[in-house]
Amino acid sequence: MLFNSFQFIIFFSIVxxxxxxxxxxxxWILLLLSSCYFYMSFVPVYILILGFTIGVDYxxxxxxxxxxxxxxxxxLLLSLVANIGVLSVFKYHNFINQNFTGILNCFxxxxxxxxxxxxxxxxxxxxxxxxxxxxxxxxxxxQKAEKHFGIFALYVLFYPQLVAGPIERPQNLLHQFxxxxxxxxxxxxxxLKMMLWGFVKKIVIADRLAIYVNxxxxxxxxxxxxxxxxxxxxxxxxxxxxFSAYSDxxxxxxxxxxxxxxxxxxxxxxxxxxxxxxxxxxISLSTWFKDYLYIPLGGNRLSATRxxxxxxxxxxxxxxWHGANWTYIIWGALNGAYLVIEILTKKxxxxxxxxQLPQKLVRVFKILLVFVLSSFAWIFFRANTVSDAFxxxxxxxxxxxxxxxxxxxxxxxxxxxxxxxxLVEMKQEFYIGSFSFMHHKSWIxxxxxxxxxxxxxxxxxxxxxxQFIYFQF
Amino acid sequence: xxxxxPSIQNKQSSQLKGFVLKTLxxxxxxxxLDFTIGTTLQxxxxxxxxxxxxxxxxxxxxxxxxxxxxxSSRASRHYNPNIFSNQLHLSSYNVGHDGNFILYQYAVLSxxxxxxxxxxxVLDITRGDFAIRQNDYERLSALLPYYKGHSEVRPxxxxxxxxxxxxxxxxxxxxxxxxxxxxxxxxxxxKQKMKDIDGYVPIEKIYTGSMATADSLPxxxxxxxxxxxxxxxxxxxxxxxxxxxxICSPYLFKATNTDNTINLAKAIALKNHIPFHDFSTDxxxxxxxxxxxxxxxxxxxxxxxxxNKVIDKILPF
Numbered sequence: 001m002l003f004n005s006f007q008f009i010i011f012f013s014i015v016x017x018x019x020x021x022x023x024x025x026x027x028w029i030l031l032l033l034s035s036c037y038f039y040m041s042f043v044p045v046y047i048l049i050l051g052f053t054i055g056v057d058y059x060x061x062x063x064x065x066x067x068x069x070x071x072x073x074x075x076l077l078l079s080l081v082a083n084i085g086v087l088s089v090f091k092y093h094n095f096i097n098q099n100f101t102g103i104l105n106c107f108x109x110x111x112x113x114x115x116x117x118x119x120x121x122x123x124x125x126x127x128x129x130x131x132x133x134x135x136x137x138x139x140x141x142x143q144k145a146e147k148h149f150g151i152f153a154l155y156v157l158f159y160p161q162l163v164a165g166p167i168e169r170p171q172n173l174l175h176q177f178x179x180x181x182x183x184x185x186x187x188x189x190x191x192l193k194m195m196l197w198g199f200v201k202k203i204v205i206a207d208r209l210a211i212y213v214n215x216x217x218x219x220x221x222x223x224x225x226x227x228x229x230x231x232x233x234x235x236x237x238x239x240x241x242x243f244s245a246y247s248d249x250x251x252x253x254x255x256x257x258x259x260x261x262x263x264x265x266x267x268x269x270x271x272x273x274x275x276x277x278x279x280x281x282x283i284s285l286s287t288w289f290k291d292y293l294y295i296p297l298g299g300n301r302l303s304a305t306r307x308x309x310x311x312x313x314x315x316x317x318x319x320x321w322h323g324a325n326w327t328y329i330i331w332g333a334l335n336g337a338y339l340v341i342e343i344l345t346k347k348x349x350x351x352x353x354x355x356q357l358p359q360k361l362v363r364v365f366k367i368l369l370v371f372v373l374s375s376f377a378w379i380f381f382r383a384n385t386v387s388d389a390f391x392x393x394x395x396x397x398x399x400x401x402x403x404x405x406x407x408x409x410x411x412x413x414x415x416x417x418x419x420x421x422x423l424v425e426m427k428q429e430f431y432i433g434s435f436s437f438m439h440h441k442s443w444i445x446x447x448x449x450x451x452x453x454x455x456x457x458x459x460x461x462x463x464x465x466x467q468f469i470y471f472q473f
Numbered sequence: 474x475x476x477x478x479p480s481i482q483n484k485q486s487s488q489l490k491g492f493v494l495k496t497l498x499x500x501x502x503x504x505x506l507d508f509t510i511g512t513t514l515q516x517x518x519x520x521x522x523x524x525x526x527x528x529x530x531x532x533x534x535x536x537x538x539x540x541x542x543x544x545s546s547r548a549s550r551h552y553n554p555n556i557f558s559n560q561l562h563l564s565s566y567n568v569g570h571d572g573n574f575i576l577y578q579y580a581v582l583s584x585x586x587x588x589x590x591x592x593x594x595v596l597d598i599t600r601g602d603f604a605i606r607q608n609d610y611e612r613l614s615a616l617l618p619y620y621k622g623h624s625e626v627r628p629x630x631x632x633x634x635x636x637x638x639x640x641x642x643x644x645x646x647x648x649x650x651x652x653x654x655x656x657x658x659x660x661x662x663x664k665q666k667m668k669d670i671d672g673y674v675p676i677e678k679i680y681t682g683s684m685a686t687a688d689s690l691p692x693x694x695x696x697x698x699x700x701x702x703x704x705x706x707x708x709x710x711x712x713x714x715x716x717x718x719x720i721c722s723p724y725l726f727k728a729t730n731t732d733n734t735i736n737l738a739k740a741i742a743l744k745n746h747i748p749f750h751d752f753s754t755d756x757x758x759x760x761x762x763x764x765x766x767x768x769x770x771x772x773x774x775x776x777x778x779x780x781n782k783v784i785d786k787i788l789p790f
Binding site: 006452455 | 489491503507510645648649654
């Protein structure tokens with residue numbers, strides 16, 4: 001079930017209404033059943049994979065808590081192997097096998113390992129990482145093992161963030177399933193506002209930009225450098241709006257019911273360094289890698305070389321997390337390299353930049369530089385193959401040929417949607433606390449704002465847009 | 474604790490009441506805006522007198538031509554109705570529509586049959602017409618402005634999604650993403666720019682791209698809804714005594730095999746005793762880049778030759 005579907009609006013309305021009618025002790029049952037239904041509306045049989053992960057992590061969590069010191073790490077290992085094993089089979093088997101076949105072919109040897117013809121379960125990487133964070137936190141002693149199987153299952157299955165995050169930590173989410181959330185008009189209103197803005201970002205902006213991006217990126221050979229450059233810029237906004245929209249709708253949905261999920265995006269394209277960009281982009285994944293990989297590897301407390309290596313390892317794995325394709329690995333490597341270069345060049349002083357130019361201009365320059373660097377990396381993320389990505393780069397560099405557009409409205413709607421996004425985000429970034437339509441004291445202004453956003457969806461939204469990009473991960 | 478319980482309940486019920494009231498108010502505002510903007514868009518949509526959108530309105534609501542040509546962008550670029558009118562001595566109109574295939578064509582046929590019965594219909598079939606493509610259903614949004622006023626169009630539009638009935642409660646939804654096109658369609662300069670000849674859109678361009686060698690066409694599963702719609706198209710023509718001719722118009726490049734759709738369309742046509750002419754391998758067109766604007770569309774010169782060839786096949790009529 002997609003968030004941007006009628007089915008979801010009906011589902012959400014029914015579940016939320018029944019949720020508030022039920023006594024709070026029974027609410028977990030409703031949420032668990034509705035989450036199962038939500039997940040099963042994609043491919044029903046894949047609930048069994050989740051069932052396996054939940055079963056293993058539930059029992060290993062208790063076993064870790066009860067075990068003596070020496071045995072605890074074995075139970076943790078069992079949980080990690082089970083989780084990563086599921087991920088490997090469903091997501092990485094064919095990729096590894098394909099590369100293995102390539103290597104064997106060099107020696108004229110055939111590969112006896114068969115390929116699996118299976119669909120990747122939706123959001124597998126998300127709920128696997130969330131499940132893993134539970135056993136790791138129990139092992140570290142930061143979280144008590146959950147004895148209630150239903151509550152634990154709900155922690156993994158909670159429908160708002162089940163298929164595309166935010167990837168929650170047990171300390172933040174588990175206890176909330178026992179809390180008695182009342183119907184609070186302000187909180188419900190805030191949640192609905194987040195959802196509405198999420199719908200605008202997805203339906204009006206991301207899916208609109210996707211039309212141009214898909215047309216050009218799926219036929220890179222037929223399009224000019226100018227068209228591919230525009231498509232790359234559009235994709236930077238598309239991926240941001242697509243993914244952050246999912247987070248907004250997820251956080252908003254949970255908020256309506258009383259749950260507080262972690263913030264996942266903080267206007268990343270206003271970052272002035274790549275390090276800052278990663279503190280603003282997909283925060284729940286960045287912090288997951290930081291907490292469970294980067295710091296255990298030694299973080300920045302080791303020699304400079306090891307520090308850079310740690311950064312590269314984290315970003316290479318982050319790339320691989322996104323998809324079993326070399327395009328994602330290169331994307332990860334590029335982002336890792338950006339950070340290393342940023343650290344290396346941090347001490348270089350540019351007197352011209354610091355003294356002669358107005359600081360606002362320097363800030364704009366830095367923001368644009370981060371945007372250019374991240375957009376360059378997005379080329380690999382979006383391209384269907386590595387060779388396609390190089391075609392895009394080569395064509396952009398040559399910048400020959402006419403700009404493709406089916407009709408002027410294709411570009412007009414795209415630019416209008418980006419303008420709307422920038423307007424809202426610039427206000428949020430630079431003018432905090434100033435005039436706000438959504439939070440205006442006059443109810444007329446507030447209601448008119450909501451109505452205008454709904455009308456914008458009806459007028460400019462792409463109703464046949466596809467699923468969220470991050471579902472595939 | 475006991476004294477707090479009723480006050481919490483009171484607070485809850487007043488908050489709930491407030492929420493319901495605010496939601497109702499929002500619904501009223503949205504309805505008023507939706508109605509006002511939607512009605513305005515509807516007025517200007519149907520006020521157009523030229524252009525791409527107008528051609529759909531003309532096909533569905535106005536044409537009375539005894540000869541109609543149905544198909545996709547290939548139909549609107551390949552069949553010159555003037556040549557048909559001159560040689561058949563019957564006025565002709567090309568209802569071909571970019572990016573729309575058999576589902577759209579059947580909806581237009583149903584609307585036409587509600588008003589009158591043409592004498593001759595030429596249906597242009599394209600390679601891959603019957604392939605399973607979600608996109609083809611999404612493109613049925615071209616029919617949304619006619620949903621409310623044309624009951625015969627509704628069943629086809631409802632194939633888009635199970636929620637079309639609900640979506641069409643909105644007055645704006647049928648004109649979704651059309652704001653700019655409607656504005657341009659009503660502009661004076663557009664009447665000069667978007668000239669068509671009775672639905673025929675000539676392209677004055679010669680293909681200069683690379684010449685491909687013969688390639689094999691892919692095998693693909695076919696959409697049963699599209700196949701049954703094609704059968705309904707034939708059935709409706711037969712039951713209304715309309716002479717139907719089904720054609721696959723030329724392609725620039727030759728293929729080593731015949732397309733799945735063309736094979737099946739031909740078999741169904743012949744089973745119903747409908748003439749089927751396949752020009753996709755006609756040597757007068759294959760590899761003749763001077764007759765094409767791109768690999769799948771004839772230019773004006775190519776369309777003139779082709780239209781004459783089609784009439785030769787149809788005559789005597």
